[in-house]
Each structure stands twice: as C-alpha cells, then as structure tokens.
Amino acid sequence: MLKKVLNFIAHYINERNIILGKSSVYISDSSIVEGSFIKGEVTIGQKCTLKRVHIDGKVSIGDFSFLSGPNIFIHSKIDQVKIGKFCSIARNVDIQSHNHDINKITTSSLMTNFFNGNEHNELVSMGDISIGNDVWIGAKCTILGGVTIGNGAVIGANTLVNKDVPAYSIVVGNPMRVVKKRFSDSQILELDALKWWDKPIDEIREIYEGFEKSR
Numbered sequence: 001m002l003k004k005v006l007n008f009i010a011h012y013i014n015e016r017n018i019i020l021g022k023s024s025v026y027i028s029d030s031s032i033v034e035g036s037f038i039k040g041e042v043t044i045g046q047k048c049t050l051k052r053v054h055i056d057g058k059v060s061i062g063d064f065s066f067l068s069g070p071n072i073f074i075h076s077k078i079d080q081v082k083i084g085k086f087c088s089i090a091r092n093v094d095i096q097s098h099n100h101d102i103n104k105i106t107t108s109s110l111m112t113n114f115f116n117g118n119e120h121n122e123l124v125s126m127g128d129i130s131i132g133n134d135v136w137i138g139a140k141c142t143i144l145g146g147v148t149i150g151n152g153a154v155i156g157a158n159t160l161v162n163k164d165v166p167a168y169s170i171v172v173g174n175p176m177r178v179v180k181k182r183f184s185d186s187q188i189l190e191l192d193a194l195k196w197w198d199k200p201i202d203e204i205r206e207i208y209e210g211f212e213k214s215r
Contacts, residue, residue: 094142
C-alpha cells in the first residue's frame, strides 16, 4: 500500500527528517527515505532507499533503487524525470530538465523571487529525462534535460550527460564519450529482452545466479 500525501500547505518534518513541500507525493511503505526534501508530483517505488536527496518537480523512481547522498538534486519543474528500477545514484549528482531563460532581460528569477511571479515563466524546457533500469550513476555527475540513458548503463564519476547513452554502455568525461560496453551485443539483446528487473524477486535471484555461472 502506498502512502499518499496530498496538498501540504506548510512544510512537514517527520522523525526521519523528511521535508515535504506543497506536493502530491507517493512513497511506498517498504521504502526508506531519510534526511531529504521532496516536493512536487513524486512517486517512489517499493524497497527504495533515499538518503539526503533533494527532489523538486515531476519525478518517479522505480522499485529497489538506491540514491545515497548527500547533495543529490533532482529538479524537473516543467518536464519529467523517470528513474527506473534497481538504479544506483551516488553523492553530488545533479539531474535537471530545465534551464534559465537567456532571452529575457535577466537570467535571475527576478519575478519569482521578488514579485510573486509564476516560476515556470522564467524557466526553459530542456525535455524529459529518462533513466533506464539497472543504471549506475557515479559521484559528481550532471544529467541534462532531453536525454535517455539506456538500461544497464554506467555513468562514470564527473561525467556530463548531454546526449543519449546506449544500453549497457560505460560513459565518462566532459564531453561525454562511450569507452566500452559491459557485455557483447548478443548478451545485451538477451538482457533487454529478458527484462529481469520486472520479474518477482525470487526469480531475479535465480537469473542472477544463472548468469554468473555462465560467465
């Protein structure tokens, strides 16, 4: 059963030091969320762990994902950020799908901060961010709007992701480049077709052990 938290007028701090802003937030009963700020249209799946994460916007996080801060920022006030199942995200990661508008007289959020304007009028959409299943994002990475990260990808520490990442690729650097694939092309096709992340947990264990024995 999911906990549903609707229409918070004031911030609320519970015993785990979670701050929930004016929001529509769904957090699975089986997930652990500690020392985090969560605001917007947010869904957190089953058996996730979020520690010292700042979420603001339209964000969904799949089952069994682990986000270990501090300083993980996920901002998606216009578009959506979708994070798949069994993902691992390290500290100091910035995921943002919008940007300041450089065509206005100022890039400062002047109207929002001082004149009660609509924040969305001062932001520019960069597009949705889709992070697949079983993705590992290393420390100090930046993920920009409009990108898709394929299943099983690995994003090396300090990488700027400004374009799509193929499934099961390892990428590093700024600008980002693919350095290798985790598996052969035939294995990647098999894994994508298998979709093990959607299986029951007992079956996932059998698949894991069988794959290790075959290597």
